Amino acid sequence: MDDSRTQAFNASLRDALSQARDWIPRWVSKLHSALNEREVSAKSLSERQAFVQARTTLESNRDRVASRFLAALGEVLETASPDAAAGSRRFPSVSFDELELMGDDQVQETVELARVQQVVSMAVEEELAMLTALMNGAQGLTAVNPEANPLRVDVIVGALVKSLKGLQVDAAARARWLQVGAIPLGDALREMYVLLARQLERSGVKPAGYAVTQVPVGRPSMAAQKEEESVSVQEVMGDDNLLTLDHLHQLLVGNLNLNDRSQNPGNPSGSTQDNAMGSTLASEVVTLMLRRIAADERLLAPVRHMLLEMKPALLQLARSQPRFFADKENPARRLLDAITARSLAFTSERDSGFKAFLPQVHAVVRALQEPGADLAARFPKQLDLLERSQAASVAPERVQARGLAVQTLVRVEQRNLLAERVATDIRSRSDFRKAPGVVQRFLYGPWSQVVAQARLVEAAAPGTQLGQSAAQRYTDLLPDLLWSSQLALASLNRPRLVKIIPGVLRTLREGLDSIDYPREKAEAFFQALMGMHEAAYKTQRNTAPAAEENPSVPPDMDDEPWMQRREARDSCLMDDAFPMGAPPQTTTQPAFVETQRMSRDWADVKAEISSAQRTSDLPVGTWVDILQDGQAARWQITWASPHGTLFLFTGSDGRSLSMTKRGLERLLEQDRLRVVAHHGVVDAALDDVARQAWLNSAKVTGFAGL
Structure with missing residues (x-):
């Protein structure tokens, strides 16, 4: 990135913080006025009292709200840089595993955040799109990456929520601040986005372009998928009962009492209704999960088709075991994981081992499609057969x-x-x-x-x-x-x-x-x-030479694990990633992106790997493509040393490949490594289900409990 663009980017962040010092106090004042209006127009005494409490609480905390919001926003912007922002990662709204561990209050806070983000995003859609293109251009990006804009809505709303959570105020009052303040916050951000965009244009920054993505034949667009999902959910649960985050949370924690029994304490049919609702929710989760898996192009088409054929069996299982997909030790869940994990090893139907793998999956599907009341018992049996077949397919040597x-x-x-x-x-x-x-x-x-x-x-x-x-x-x-x-x-x-x-x-x-x-x-x-x-x-004995005034000072110790030649051979060390005893060499091989089209922006992939290396490196189970001799090969990290300095990869045919942490970093620097999957396909699909429930929660009118 050249200096002029860097200066323009940094100037925008400084100006954004400067403008925030003006509009944040105005936003607090507008919030106070809006609360007062809602108080006057309240239709019931309890509603009026609730808004009175929210207004009076704000009156005694308005200076703290403004100062803490400004401080939280300043912390985000001051740590942003062109390089860091360009490689920023998208974090999911909530993962499936996290949802199960959440309490009811945490779920409600997540839903509130979703609703505020939706209202604000709708208010600033056009202005934010223009600012994002210019901010990306100031970072040297040629294609728009919304996550590279540190002033995007989710960052600012996140700063607001973080600042409010630090106040010792009633949670209900805080929720009403967010609900009522969403619209004026959108108005304030829209004005700021317009001013910042004009400033970047005056600085000569050219906006990045929006990439046009060709939708593969046979796979619906994201918009079509979402529309299809909404129709499916409404058909199953009714127009007023979308699969919300709260519903999904109750299903995961085993509390299927989704109806308010307090209104009918003597209703003996409550348990039956709850079971029906639980089965319906579980069926919807299975449907959405399989739809996500079927759309995952990391899996070859024949495998995706066979997984869809398992849907009747999985839906039948959901009626008796509505939480099977959340239990990673459940045989049905393990079977799905085993099939999808093995499928990730193949990049083409011509790959070695795929012709043997496909009949194994087909046999599993046929066994599950057979009629009978013993369906639940078939899953562990089929899992055992599949694991035995896969183990036998690897040569003993x-x-x-x-x-x-x-x-x-x-x-x-x-x-x-x-x-x-x-x-x-x-x-x-x-x-x-x-x-x-x-x-x-x-x-x-x-x-x-x-x-x-x-x-x-x-x-x-x-x-x-x-x-x-x-x-x-x-x-x-x-x-x-x-x-x-x-x-x-x-x-x-x-x-x-x-x-x-x-x-x-x-x-x-x-x-x-x-x-x-x-x-x-x-x-x-x-x-x-x-x-x-x-x-x-x-040297003459009688002539004592002068001591060296400046003895050689060696560089810092190299932390690269050293190997003997035999050890490098026995561990299948990737020698071109770390030549034995040789300093790093500049590769003459072409970059990965020049030999194979990547499904994601390389900056995002590189940021994910860099972030993982700062924590505990890439986790065991990660699938990657590595460029060797101009060809991309699929490998899975199957072992990592206790201190994260050495890694062992396994190919689809059972071959082994090891490399050091430095070698892994070198492949990244040379654009010769691409992450295919950090975690399992089923995990990713369930995370998408949780995100859909999160989005559905934002569509529900009003805040829970108001």
């Missing part, structure tokens, strides 16, 4: 190779962690700092690996005598090596130098051979060391 790879990687990480502690001890020595840089790098690099390897070997074979301890001999070498490499000291005692050199060199070679250190690198170090020894020996 590849299963053994994977086991060897895991054992090797565990040992590599263990040795590297121990080597880090050894290197720290070496660097803390008083005589270390005066040694030449080449010796320092050797000691905290290869030699720390030598000592660590020896300690691990001795730990695995207890009973070694102290005098026979290789680790102790490698450590005892340090004083002589450090002394002999310092010209100022070694030249003063040539007899000692001559005496220790053979033993030092012999021990060094022995240690490096124990870790299979590359011979060419070892010889390069020995040449440098012997050059120092020769210089010290030839």
Whole structure:
């Protein structure tokens, strides 16, 4: 991004905060007036009292509301930057798993947030679209990415909700502030968006373009899908009973009492009605879940078609087990997960293993379609058969190779962690700092690996005598090596130098051979060391040379896990991601995006990977496409080392591939890795169901409890 666009972007954020100092107090005043109007027009005493409470509470907190809203908004904008905003991620409104853990109050707060966002978004739709295009242009984006605009509605509404939650006020009053204040908030944002857009245009910023996406034949557009969903839900539940977040939450927590029994405490049919409602809700969730899965193009079309054929069996199961899809240990849910997870391994019907996989799925579907009252018992049986078939499809030698790879990687990480502690001890020595840089790098690099390897070997074979301890001999070498490499000291005692050199060199070679250190690198170090020894020996004994004023200071220690050649082979290390013993090389291979069309913007994918690496790296189970030799291959992360420094990938045919964290980052930098799925297809489909329920909740007129 050039400086002029960066300046325009930053100026917009500063101006937005400056304008907020003016419109936020005005918004609070308009909110107060609107509450007063609602109080006057209230049709019942209880409604009037509720608005009186909301108005009086606002009167005593109006300055705090304004200041906290401004502070929360300022915190968001001050941490925004062109790079961070361009790679910002879309977070779902609420995930399926989170919903089950929420309390009723949290669900209601989520619904309130959805309604406010909807009202405000409708008020600023055109103005926000123009501002987003300009903000994206100021960030150097060529195509519009709404999530890259730090001034979007959900960010500002989120800041408002966060600021209000920090106030010690009644939740009902806070809810009425949000409800009544949504319209004036939309008016305020519309004015701000217009002014900011004009400012960017005056700065010469060109708006990013809106990409035109071709809808694949046979797959309905998102708008058509939503319309279809609304019709389906209304047919099942009635016009006034959309699948709301509250309904879904009650289903997940097992509380199917969705009717108000307090009005009919003696109604014996209440339980029957609740069961019917629970079954209806479960059926709707299954329908929406399968529809999302059928639209997921990461799965090949034949698999998606077969999954849809499972719908009658899943709907029948939902009547007796209405929460089966929420229980990840339920055989039916596990069966869906197993089929979809395996399907992610294939990118084409021509891929090896797909022809064998498809009949396995077909057999499962046929077994579930058979009539009979034992449907629930068939799911665990079919799951077991499927898992056995998939296990048998992997060659035994590849299963053994994977086991060897895991054992090797565990040992590599263990040795590297121990080597880090050894290197720290070496660097803390008083005589270390005066040694030449080449010796320092050797000691905290290869030699720390030598000592660590020896300690691990001795730990695995207890009973070694102290005098026979290789680790102790490698450590005892340090004083002589450090002394002999310092010209100022070694030249003063040539007899000692001559005496220790053979033993030092012999021990060094022995240690490096124990870790299979590359011979060419070892010889390069020995040449440098012997050059120092020769210089010290030839220096006149009676002439004490001056000490080095500026001894070489080595760079920081490299945290890249080091491997021996045999370990790299046994662990199936991806050698072009991390060449053994070589510094990072600039690849000449084409970028991923040039060889295969990506379904998502690369900036979004890269941001997701970067974010994951800042936390705990990519989770086990993640599917990725990796570009090798100009071809994209599908891999799944099936194992990660305890400290997240090493990863093992498995292909559809059971092949293994390992790489270091640095290698993974390098593939990202080279645009040679694409995330296909962070989590399961069923998980993603259920998250979409929760989001649809969230959106449906926003459509319901009024706030619950008002």
